[in-house]
Amino acid sequence: MTAPPAIELKGISKSFGPVQANKDISIRVMPGTIHGIIGENGAGKSTLMSILYGFYKADKGEIFIKGKKAHIPDSQAAIAAGIGMVFQHFKLVENFTVLENIILGAEDGRFLKPSIAKARRSLIELAEDYGLHVEPDALIQDIGVGMQQRVEILKALYRQADILILDEPTGVLTPAEADQLFRILDRLREEGKTIILITHKLREIMDTTDTVSVMRRGEMTATVKTSETSPAELAELMVGRKVLLRVDKQPAKPGEVVLDIKNLHVRDEKGVERLKGIDLQVRAGEVVGIAGVAGNGQSELLEVLGGYADGTGSITVNGQSLDLTGKNSDGQSRRARGIAHVPEDRQREGLIMDFAAWENVAFGYHNDAAYRSGILMNNAAIREDAEGKMERFDVRPPNPKLAAKNFSGGNQQKIVLAREIERNPDLLLIGQPTRGVDIGAIEFIHEQIIALRDKGKAVLLVSVELDEIMALSDRIAVMFDGHIMGERLPDQTDEKELGLLMAGITDTDKPHSVEEVQQNLSFAGGDQGA
Amino acid sequence: MDVMPKWAEVILVPLISLVLATIISALVILAIGEDPVAAVKLMITGALGSSYGWGYTLYYATNFMFTGLAVAIAFHARLFNIGGEGQAALGGLGVALACLYIPWPHWSVALVGAAIAAGLFGAAWATIPAWLQAKRGSHIVITTIMFNFIAASLLNYVLVNKMRPKGSMDPASARFPETVQLPTLHDMLAPVGIEFSKSAPANVSLLVAIAACVFLWFLIWRTRLGYEIRSFGSSESAARYAGMPPFKIIMVTMMISGALAGMMAINNVMGEAERLVLNSVEGAGFIGIAVALMGRSHPFGVFIAAILFGFLYQGGAELALWTAIPRELIVVIQALVILFTGALDNMVRMPLERIFLALRKKGA
Known part of the structure; x- marks a missing residue:
């Protein structure tokens, strides 16, 4: 040329x-x-x-x-x-x-x-x-x-x-x-x-x-x-090294129902209905992935489960119902019920960016008996625990005194994961686990999620990365405009079908134009702006 | 990896800001035809050159420690309590009531009782804006400043109509009984053989203020409540995620803040005036904001900044007394210090960070 x-x-x-x-x-x-x-x-x-x-x-x-x-x-x-x-x-x-x-x-x-x-x-x-x-x-x-x-x-x-x-x-x-x-x-x-x-x-x-x-x-x-x-x-x-692009995992062995959501409705602060009657189950030993374009109610689902948004309907965990509006509808009560939560936005929610890594290791669990002595924080115990967690989750640099904001996205996420996964929760809520995370760390994070599943724990995964949903989930539920449009098994579906469901089109066998997809999505989007 | 070493962050930045403020102040003094060197000398000898000067410097500093800590603890929860003035005024009312209507056997018991009363009154005064913020979302800056005016009016009413002794023309309470007189530094230091000026107002409250600094440090960095306050202040959304109750944090923080501001009254009302007068706070509530800013909301920083402002207050009074430099210019100088140490912090910080970076690169 x-x-x-x-x-x-x-x-x-x-x-x-x-x-x-x-x-x-x-x-x-x-x-x-x-x-x-x-x-x-x-x-x-x-x-x-x-x-x-x-x-x-x-x-x-x-x-x-x-x-x-x-x-x-x-x-x-x-x-x-x-x-x-x-x-x-x-x-x-x-x-x-x-x-x-x-x-x-x-x-x-x-x-x-x-x-x-x-x-x-x-x-x-x-x-x-x-x-x-x-x-x-x-x-x-x-x-x-x-x-x-x-x-x-x-x-x-x-x-x-x-x-x-x-x-x-x-x-x-x-x-x-x-x-x-x-x-x-x-x-x-x-x-x-x-x-x-x-x-x-x-x-x-x-x-x-x-x-x-x-x-x-x-x-x-x-x-x-x-x-x-x-x-x-x-x-x-x-x-800079060989990476495994596929997630290595055995077929799931689903057990008892851990999370059972029935007819869940959620309104946001402006009174707009964001969840319009959700039914969903997650069993022990399986990963259920929620696919969907951002803003179709996935965040609200995690917030209700995590205890910081009110909802109506019923949610049970291990057969016992959760308080959705009252005094026990907060993060502390949820943690006490064996629910751990890796939030979608680690910088806004999962971590206090100005706090040192060790202080963040106690975040959300600062009332835990191991981390306190009376009204005081047991800082020595927290520091020691943080050192162990950072080592086991390969957080780099392994310096607990460094402020959270000074770690890279992947290492910040590992701090959150270490905190939540090592609680050995019955149910792990995890939103956008690898957003802004480098490939090397993605591999590690995916391994940890699958390892938790293999220990017989229930995992509810929310991600806008369809690849990630396909790779990790044992069952996929697609959300659109506050509804679950359908559930699919990852080996019996493909991106095209999921993509149509994500746009609210359920008769996925028939041909559909891009215009139809866009019109549907802009309808859902317009609802958000209201 | 922080850009600057800690000592530079904590000591060098405020120090350079201070030097800059001094230089500008010197230029201003020069501009009105006075000698800046002589002025600085006069300020130093006036505030620090004698035990009398020290007595006043420390007296002011005690006030500023209480109000500075009040602002600092609120800052940690990202609440801007500018109602220290009103809370301290109410604290004065609490002290006056405790001292006048309870027959205390000894000053030490009276000090404890008066401090509790001052704290309760100050806290109660802060509770209302706190509740409005936590429940209604009314901005705490607006409500606390409005409560300053309400406090001033309330004190006016109480002093003129309720507490003024019969026949007195002065809108002030009766004198407190002698049993509740607090020992001054003169009284305290005499037994150990140190001569300290008899007429300076610094008193045992200074020790209470220092104890409050230590207490607050402990509260912020060592207790679970402090952890929650700092979390909430750094990121409200994260605190929500963690399940920390915002209502409780706002209320408790503001009550502690109000109590600290209120406790200032054991110094100025109980220790110095020994009766409650109109406008007893004299702007210390507002100075507390500057003290907290300069002290970076750290109790130790507040301690140092309070002493600096005590020096500026006493030194400034000396200037006004002995030179033709008008009282207003003292306010200008104080304002410059606040401007440089508080508001223009980044002006000094940025170039310093660059210097440290260059040094590190060379070293690497």
């Missing part, structure tokens, strides 16, 4: 304090290709893209765009150079229309009307060219997540971007929506756009990219042609 690279980075370095986020990184992205950048959390992918987009200034190194040396001090300059960015967390104004969001920051003059008219015209053109249809006058809060992402892409295209950077774009999408996103990306590539896809999901890289660059600990460890590599090789490059 004779054309200069669309983007070329030479020797980019950037450090934040003692942390070197990017170390001498060089990369060439050829025009008209989809270039994947893969790496674990904290590998430096986002930092690198932020440098390219003008959010950070590199300590060292040069940027070339289409063969010309570029200076990108801010995002305005990046946009002028033809770079568009679609962030993981959308930057949209919820109560503006699609059109208003698209022109936001790119208004032509003092008055809005001409800009809107112009945007409307070019939106129609863009829709024609790339198959990116949106409803220009819909409010952002009324459309689904997949549509919102499309608006973000259109925003970039409207600003004449021919290099698009997508940061973890599928994190919030159902499989069907993700598929459609990749079709759009294919189309954009055909039209000559260059796409950089940042992700930590190996499958997306293998399915869509032409070239892939792997980052590890701030360094670019390899750039290879996607057709010449394999998931196992990429995983090894990411982690």
Whole structure:
């Protein structure tokens, strides 16, 4: 190819304090290709893209765009150079229309009307060219997540971007929506756009990219042609050692019913019904996975079970009913009943980020006889216990005095897991066990969950990662809009069927269009916004 | 991995802030045509140069320790109690009632009784905003500051209409009986042969304040209640997950906070004035906020910061007395110290962190 690279980075370095986020990184992205950048959390992918987009200034190194040396001090300059960015967390104004969001920051003059008219015209053109249809006058809060992402892409295209950077774009999408996103990306590539896809999901890289660059600990460890590599090789490059991508487990031996939920309803603080009559059982010695797009009631289910949201209906654990509204509906009472809970958001709920690791080991169990002496905390005992737990769960660095915020995501999660699993609970609630956790730690965390199951304990798993649900669960329940749409066995279902259930479509044998999926999801999403 | 070593965090940052505040203050003094060096000298000799000066410095410091601790404990639960002024005023009422209407046999028993009364009154005054916060979500900053005004009005009413001795024109209570007079530092140090000024108001309450510092340290870092308070203050959502009851934590924390602020009255009302006067708190409740900020809500930090502010108060009074520097400028200097040590903390911290990073890199 004779054309200069669309983007070329030479020797980019950037450090934040003692942390070197990017170390001498060089990369060439050829025009008209989809270039994947893969790496674990904290590998430096986002930092690198932020440098390219003008959010950070590199300590060292040069940027070339289409063969010309570029200076990108801010995002305005990046946009002028033809770079568009679609962030993981959308930057949209919820109560503006699609059109208003698209022109936001790119208004032509003092008055809005001409800009809107112009945007409307070019939106129609863009829709024609790339198959990116949106409803220009819909409010952002009324459309689904997949549509919102499309608006973000259109925003970039409207600003004449021919290099698009997508940061973890599928994190919030159902499989069907993700598929459609990749079709759009294919189309954009055909039209000559260059796409950089940042992700930590190996499958997306293998399915869509032409070239892939792997980052590890701030360094670019390899750039290879996607057709010449394999998931196992990429995983090894990411982690720096061989990893087991599949969870090794024996078939479950389910015993007595431990958790029995009947007709559970939950309303949130605003009075919106989030769980609309849930029936679910979890037996001893099995993992039941709850699949679903985030925000369809999974969090509320965990909160009620964990004792910090009120509900109506009945929940029994080992045959004895739980108090759902009264005095004994709190985390302390739940723990006393043998329920341990690894919450979905470890930084907001599972840990006190400012506390030392050893203090976090007692969190939630500070009234436990082993951790106290009278009204005092038995700090010596807690410290000793923390040391043992951190060693057994391979928390690195193994320093109990370090504040929780100074550990990486995976090690923070291991602290929470050690605390909850070593309680030897009858029922473990675990939400998003590997969100923001590196591949090496994922393997370990999955092993621990299966080990608990094999000890004859009941595990209720909530995850938005379908792969994880498929890999760990002995039974899968799919949630949509506060209902359980159905239960499936992992070896008798596939992603497509689960994906349809996640969008509230139960007649999964018949063909369904993506539009139907999106309409359903935006309906459920609209309910949330209310 | 923290960026700075602990000693730099705890000592160097406040110290540099203080030096900066001093430099700006010096410039201000220079600008009104006075000699800053002479002014600083006068402040130091006035506040620390004699046992008389020390007596006043420590007297003020005692007040600030109580109110500073009150703000600090509330900070740990992320509650901003700016009602120390009102709680201390009510504490004064408690002390006055205890001293006037209970015939105490000896000052030591009276001190215990008065401290309990002060604590109860202060705590009760803090309970109402706490309840409103915990149950109704009314912001504690708004309610506590409004309760300062209610407290002032209440004291006004009580002193003018109820406690004023017949025939007196002064809106103040009767003098406390002599049996409840607290020993001053002069009385306490004389037996061990140390000469201490007779007329300085510092008294045995100082020891109670120091004990309160130790007690609070113990409460925050060693008890289960302290653990719950700190957890709740760091992350309400995590405390909810852990099953720590927010209602109980808010109520108990604010009661302890109010009690500490109230107990200030054993120093100013019982120890110094020996009767209850109008506006007996004299802004110590607000200074407590600055003291807690500068002391980083740590009881030991509060102790040091309280002494510093005691020095500023006494030194400032000396300046106003002996120089043409107006009283208002003293307030400016105090404000600068608060500004630099409290609000502009990051201005000093950031460059320092960078220096330490560079040093570490070189060392590595």
